[in-house]
Amino acid sequence: MSIYVCKVCGHIEFEAAPENCPVCFAPKDKFDNNNTVFTDAMEKSKEGAVKHIPVVQVVQECGLVPEKPCTDILVRIGETLHPMEDKHFIQFIDCYVDHKYVSRIMLTPMVNPSVVFHLKETGSKVQIVEMCNLHGHWMKEEKL
Ligand SMILES: [Fe+2]
Structure with missing residues (x-):
């Protein structure tokens, strides 16, 4: 499963990066794909x-x-x-x-x-x- 990490607050999303981080509201482009985190x-x-x-x-x-x-x-x-x-x-x-x-x-x-x-x-x-x-x-x- 793909893992995406928010560069602003460290929040992790599984499968796909969200439009906005549900924790700090940073936009999608602040997420890095990092499946080995x-x-x-x-x-x-x-x-x-x-x-x-x-x-x-x-x-x-x-x-x-x-x-x-x-x-x-x-x-x-x-x-x-x-x-x-x-x-x-x-x-x-x-x-x-x-x-x-x-x-x-x-x-x-x-x-x-x-x-x-x-x-x-x-x-x-x-x-x-x-x-x-x-x-x-x-x-x-x-x-x-
Ligand atoms: Fe520690």
């Missing part, structure tokens, strides 16, 4: 995989919004927790359902690299993409 990160930082690959847990019943059908996607960055320091931290965590962009959560060094997405609509698989300011993009996919 995830494998490049892994090659550059093999020993770092344990700190960068998202750990994703799917909970079918939402504890926070039980009155609406809601699937919770619990994410933490790394089996070994990624550092959150001024010079080295996770900048954002993006959620996709069947490779369609759903939501971004921005992070700063003031929080742990862990988030929850409350999905109203489900699909067959969820993809979680995270961006480390030093070590690039990493992805994990889980069945819904």
Whole structure:
């Protein structure tokens, strides 16, 4: 599958570049085709995989919004927790359902690299993409 990366905000789109980035609204020409963005990160930082690959847990019943059908996607960055320091931290965590962009959560060094997405609509698989300011993009996919 083709991968397109927004040069402005780091957002990733699958299959085709959008007319405008759904995160920062940059136009299509700001997207670069880079099908190896995830494998490049892994090659550059093999020993770092344990700190960068998202750990994703799917909970079918939402504890926070039980009155609406809601699937919770619990994410933490790394089996070994990624550092959150001024010079080295996770900048954002993006959620996709069947490779369609759903939501971004921005992070700063003031929080742990862990988030929850409350999905109203489900699909067959969820993809979680995270961006480390030093070590690039990493992805994990889980069945819904
Ligand atoms: Fe990192």
